[in-house]
Amino acid sequence: MSTGTTKLDVVVSDVVPVNDLVTRFHFRRRDGELLPTFSGGAHVVVEMRDGDRTRLNPYSLMGSPLNTSEYTISVRRDDVGRGGSLFMHRSVKPGLEMVISYPVNLFSLDLRARKHLMLAGGIGITPFMAQTAQLAGSGGNFELHYTCRTASLGTYADILQQRYDRRVKLYHDDRDERIDLDRLLSTQPLGTHLYVCGPAGMINWVRDRAAALGWPSETVHFEHFAAPQPGAPFDVALAVSGKTIRVGSQQSLLEAIEAAGVDPPYLCRGGVCGQCETNVISSDGKFIHNDHWLSEEDHRSGCKIMPCVSRFEGKSLVLER
Amino acid sequence: MGITFRKETFRDDYTFRNSPEHIRRFPFPFNEDSYMYAVNIEPHVVGPKGSVLENLIDVDEHYVAEMQDRALVLAEDPLRCQSLPHMTLAGWDLLELLMEQQALGYPEHFTLTRDGDRWRWINRPLGIDDTFTFGDTSTLPYGPMEYITRQSQGDFCILDQRDGNLWMDAGMVTTQADWSLDFDIGMNFFEWHAPVPLAHEKGIFIRALKFLTNIQQGKPARRLNWTMTINPRLDTSPENYHKWGPDRATVTPENVGDKVHLRVELQSFWRLPRSNGIVFPIRCYLIKMDELVTQPKWARRLHRVIRDLPEELATYKGLTRYRPTLVEWLSKLDDGSPTSPGFGPD
Numbered sequence: 001m002s003t004g005t006t007k008l009d010v011v012v013s014d015v016v017p018v019n020d021l022v023t024r025f026h027f028r029r030r031d032g033e034l035l036p037t038f039s040g041g042a043h044v045v046v047e048m049r050d051g052d053r054t055r056l057n058p059y060s061l062m063g064s065p066l067n068t069s070e071y072t073i074s075v076r077r078d079d080v081g082r083g084g085s086l087f088m089h090r091s092v093k094p095g096l097e098m099v100i101s102y103p104v105n106l107f108s109l110d111l112r113a114r115k116h117l118m119l120a121g122g123i124g125i126t127p128f129m130a131q132t133a134q135l136a137g138s139g140g141n142f143e144l145h146y147t148c149r150t151a152s153l154g155t156y157a158d159i160l161q162q163r164y165d166r167r168v169k170l171y172h173d174d175r176d177e178r179i180d181l182d183r184l185l186s187t188q189p190l191g192t193h194l195y196v197c198g199p200a201g202m203i204n205w206v207r208d209r210a211a212a213l214g215w216p217s218e219t220v221h222f223e224h225f226a227a228p229q230p231g232a233p234f235d236v237a238l239a240v241s242g243k244t245i246r247v248g249s250q251q252s253l254l255e256a257i258e259a260a261g262v263d264p265p266y267l268c269r270g271g272v273c274g275q276c277e278t279n280v281i282s283s284d285g286k287f288i289h290n291d292h293w294l295s296e297e298d299h300r301s302g303c304k305i306m307p308c309v310s311r312f313e314g315k316s317l318v319l320e321r
Numbered sequence: 322m323g324i325t326f327r328k329e330t331f332r333d334d335y336t337f338r339n340s341p342e343h344i345r346r347f348p349f350p351f352n353e354d355s356y357m358y359a360v361n362i363e364p365h366v367v368g369p370k371g372s373v374l375e376n377l378i379d380v381d382e383h384y385v386a387e388m389q390d391r392a393l394v395l396a397e398d399p400l401r402c403q404s405l406p407h408m409t410l411a412g413w414d415l416l417e418l419l420m421e422q423q424a425l426g427y428p429e430h431f432t433l434t435r436d437g438d439r440w441r442w443i444n445r446p447l448g449i450d451d452t453f454t455f456g457d458t459s460t461l462p463y464g465p466m467e468y469i470t471r472q473s474q475g476d477f478c479i480l481d482q483r484d485g486n487l488w489m490d491a492g493m494v495t496t497q498a499d500w501s502l503d504f505d506i507g508m509n510f511f512e513w514h515a516p517v518p519l520a521h522e523k524g525i526f527i528r529a530l531k532f533l534t535n536i537q538q539g540k541p542a543r544r545l546n547w548t549m550t551i552n553p554r555l556d557t558s559p560e561n562y563h564k565w566g567p568d569r570a571t572v573t574p575e576n577v578g579d580k581v582h583l584r585v586e587l588q589s590f591w592r593l594p595r596s597n598g599i600v601f602p603i604r605c606y607l608i609k610m611d612e613l614v615t616q617p618k619w620a621r622r623l624h625r626v627i628r629d630l631p632e633e634l635a636t637y638k639g640l641t642r643y644r645p646t647l648v649e650w651l652s653k654l655d656d657g658s659p660t661s662p663g664f665g666p667d
Contacts, residue, residue, distance in 0.1 A: 006537070006539040036538055036539060036594060037594035037595055038594055038595075039594060039595050039596065039597045041597075042597075065595065102537060102538050102539050102540075103538060103594075104537060105597045108482065108483070109597075110407075110483050111407035111408075111410060111481070111596065112405075112406075112407040112481075134595075138410070138456075218483070218484045273535070274531075275535065
């Protein structure tokens, strides 16, 4: 299967339940060598072999970039998703051999920043685990504001507070604690960069308020991997390879293309990097665009689709693949 | 065993020469009898033994002399090496990359020993044996980028990646084909390529940027570029134009073979792991016409390429003044017979 990155053969060295929803997985290299160095904010794509199905999901690396003896990811169980997180929770045990990609960073720190202001929501905390470790190791100036539903679901909140004390501020939904976002964004020193990772609603809220309060867009960084959504099955003709495929309800279009032996390039599998952009040759029906890569104009035109996250409903779809 | 390093100069008396083995390994940049821009980027993987691609970072017989020439350039003009404050981490990334690659490819000349962040670096050709703490700038005589690029052939640009663009925020540039780091520092990809003719209209830079920002760790890429230089001068910088620019007027039918050099840049692109930046080594190879035409295929092909080069490109590459003299000289070595496919000599 093709990829934009080199693959790493790893073994699951530990599986640690963190709370009711989140489990942490540790990977080491099978050959005992060190893993590649990475930068805070990087993710890996984990290949999940589930019977005759292969899912490939991206997860942020959450360990310290200074420790390359192992990689760690945290997976939040999604009971209504396409089954990737359930597979990780149910079937991945210590000793299992897996394949992951080299790290890729699409949510990099801007090292020019005088201060890094980080806003996390829920499982969106994971890239900040690595970024705070990286910054703390080099005397970097950061402040983390972390919103979680309840204290018991505040994944790693305790560890972060132990490590960084007052540089971490927690907000619990069940106690009606809310970030005073306008005040926070209005009182930052010059040269501050803003980073946000969490649910789509939170990202949009933060980006909108930052723009309204005059933050230059190049100082506002966000990571939003759209997980592929399940949907009704649909048929696609692949014009270049001369194949016709069916996309299952729990399968992404990209996965269905790959299952047919065609290998488009990819990096993020979450609709942000642009690698798998595919031209539409003809269509009769409705596109369900879920990506953050194509412009609104592209979406309206019906000439392009991001098969990693987007779907189709209708009579016929012919792609240039 | 190992490489026999030549004692030679790239200025004044210009004693630079290629040995017969180095002539045959020269990275001749034309795989057909004409030239036009293309996005000629390919994976930077190890190539055939005895080629400049035998190792991903090439060290050759000119290593010691090139490092001495770099030291002379820096002594006159320290601004050839610059690193903006946020680029120090990328400098450490580059130090690791170059030490690893040189030690891997040339163990008889370079040795790297690591004990946690305590590193020992032995560079036998330059007589260096230093122990330092990785990540602690105070344990090296220079910043990490300057330290290692004073010991590595080729120019190095370190590009910061942000806002969907690449920014020229650090570099060591002393063997350049008429561009200036001091002028370009802090510019983005489109800004520093603004002077290049024709390529913008072809959309080449938009595609190239898209490719470069997606370069992944462990998967470097490369391309060749070329120009010509009168006399084997590494430092053809705008700052020193007054020293080398007038040389273009000195080419005569009698001295073409000795004075005119094909200058080939092997450019590679690497993702840096800690900083998420890109390093862009630009390795310069020089060969004089007398040496190049010892390979008849190259002589025939170069004649056709230079003769048919579009005027804008000839102007941009600075060939206009001596092109007729060069083409006339090369034409005598071109009997019109076909050339074999591929870059290499027959």
